[in-house]
Amino acid sequence: MTARSDARVLVVDDEPSLREMLAIALKRSGYSVVTEAGVRAALHRISNDSDAFPVVITDLVMPDGSGLDVLGAAKKRASSTEVIVMTAHSTVDAAIDAMRAGAYDFIIKPFSPAHMMAQTAKALEKRALQDENSSLRAKLVRLQPEPSEFGSSPPMVALADMVGRIAPTKTTVLITGESGTGKERIARALHAHSDRKAGPFRVVNCGALPEALMESELFGHQRGAFTGAVQAREGIVREADGGTLLLDEVGELPLSLQVKLLRVLQEKRVRPVGGTEEIPVDIRLLAATNRDIEADVRAGTFRQDLYYRLNVIRLRLPPLRERGSDIRELAHHFLAQFATDQNKPVRSLAPEALRALDAYTFPGNVRELENIIERAVALAQSNAIGLGDLPPEVSGTSGLAMPFVTSLPPEGIRLDEVIGEVERRLLLEALERAKGVRTNAAKLLGLTFRTIRYRLEKHGIDVGDGAEEDNGPDSSPGRSRQ
Ligand SMILES: Nc1ncnc2c1ncn2[C@@H]1O[C@H](COP(=O)(O)OP(=O)(O)OP(=O)(O)O)[C@@H](O)[C@H]1O
Ligand SMILES: [Mg+2]
Incomplete structure (x- = not known):
């Protein structure tokens, strides 16, 4: 199918001279042209014409309405219709609205007829390609990203x-x-x-x-x-x-x-x-x-x-620490990748390693997680990555004589850090035992629900699936891992 031979273009603008200029240029390029002077007339034309228009060129601001309505109607009639929106009132918002609504292009007046002809031809080419046959169409469906391509949070x-x-x-x-x-x-x-x-x-x-x-x-x-x-x-x-x-x-x-x-x-x-x-x-x-x-x-x-x-x-892009279950998903993804690369029979992450990853802040985000897993796969001595295969800043053993400091070591301690770390670990352990149900974890720690929620937030611990009520968008504060 050629892009042009039978292509009909609908031009919508309240300004007669512009309609005429476009009609002449389009006809000269071999298209057949229908013009309408306003939104209402265009809507009527779009819904009553026997064939859908492959390309619609519409003004944005017209006395009887918005070009976005023309765009919407044209796309509704045939989603393959390409719509070019033109305007003299170029605001960023208008451009965003038009592109979000599916416009092929957004052209600011005044423009040269040659530019409009080039964009019309390209819009038609795109359409011709989409129309060509069902196998192409199947390919286009595959153009949509897989739901899991980025993460499922x-x-x-x-x-x-x-x-x-x-x-x-x-x-x-x-x-x-x-x-x-x-x-x-x-x-x-x-x-x-x-x-x-x-x-x-x-x-x-x-x-x-x-x-x-x-x-x-x-x-x-x-x-x-x-x-x-x-x-x-x-x-x-x-x-x-x-x-x-x-x-x-x-x-x-x-x-x-x-x-x-x-x-x-x-x-x-x-x-x-x-x-x-x-x-x-x-x-x-x-x-x-x-x-x-x-x-x-x-x-x-x-x-x-x-x-x-x-x-x-x-x-x-949200920081990894705000992506909840993505941490585990990505960790498994990288594990499979590096186990293959390094030809090692590592297949899983031990529960305590997963928990340590959940609780970590990842200042270097996905790249840091990738590096951590690459290193862990290299270090792993069994088919599961353990806590000891993770770097100290993740496994939480850095510098502190943990789990419990019950007497003061000769070199002294940083009390706030030790208390913070003890709190974090007990929170994680209680959550683990309560299978992520915060009310039950709170009982194990003698806390009220509100207090445990506050403390989990303070440590940036994401409860994920087992959560018994929704955590609103305000529940992901910066993590203070002390
Ligand atoms: N969803 C994902 N699945 C798999 N790998 C990912 C994912 N997101 C990021 N990565 C990997 O994380 C690393 C960092 O990603 P990328 O380079 O795109 O980040 P960036 O934001 O551009 O980083 P910088 O700000 O440092 O330039 C890359 O190795 C990338 O392949
Ligand atoms: Mg980059």
Whole structure:
């Protein structure tokens, strides 16, 4: 099926001159065109026309309603319809709403007819591909992330759902989270689940190079552009053409390069260092940072306009300590992986090792857990990983003569730490014996339910499945492991 021959395009805008301009340009490109002057007329057309429109181009703000309603109706009529939303009122919120609602693209007026024709053709290509046959369709279903790809804790299930929805769009995504939480992994998933997956995926660490080199790393340079530039260089932006570019540690990008990057994003063209020509690029941009980028914006070290461009959709990766059952799930996943890699018959984690992992704070998040399990598999002398195979900061034996200090050792102790550690261990043991039911654990310790809940929170101990009532979103405080 060709993308064009019989393609009908619906154009909705209250401005007659714009309708006309688009109708002329579209017809010239070989499409048949239907125009409507408002939301109500468009809705009527969409529901009563004998065939669904493959592409709808709609204005966002019209006197009788919103283009988002046109988008919704068109998608409802045929989910394969691609909708391009255009607006003169470009706000970040509007762009987010449109992309979330499933728009193919969001185009800001004024635009060149050529640009609109290019986007229309691409939208049709995407559609043609989706329509082609059922085997392709089956493949597209597989584009959805597996539910377990990221973890089965509620925040990760929500994240996987979001990844599935935004991967096929071209929207810029800002991925934030502590170090080692899986930001790059999410970026790769967004690429892998997009229709650009056959294209390149490139990562550039924005803090890795001094400013002058960073510029040519990103945008390339002409031969002879500066001393030492003996060969022309394409630059990573152009290397990612047709694919996805991840700007890692984007908060580290020097201000001068932030300006240049913003220009590339707006104009979709790069100018290599020392060059005069601007080269068009088609990239999907993702950015990641573990910094508090809003604070950088407030402090003036990160440009607000660039921040808005990048933060169209935000994915926040929770720290591992707030992901409950994911700790055990990931531990088993890494165990299987490293046992195979190292060719060792290690098959399980002993209960006390699991409990120690549950109670640990993981400042290095998933990467730290991965390293801990790799090391434990290497150390394990039986087919189960024991407490002794875990590093001291996890097994809780570091520095303290535990379990109970009943007399003062000659070198003295830190009383608060010892008491805190004793409390933590008894809480874990009581929970274990009570099979995770906090009311029963509280009885074993002579505490009220409220007190045990407070103390578990203080130690950051996540009760998980056996919990007898829900723990609200406010029940995951920073852990104070003393
Ligand atoms: N759900 C997961 N399943 C398996 N491995 C994971 C998962 N999430 C993260 N990892 C692994 O954890 C490590 C860290 O992930 P990644 O590099 O994506 O984190 P990051 O947030 O980009 O870290 P940094 O801030 O240090 O750059 C990688 O080895 C990655 O493969
Ligand atoms: Mg990273």
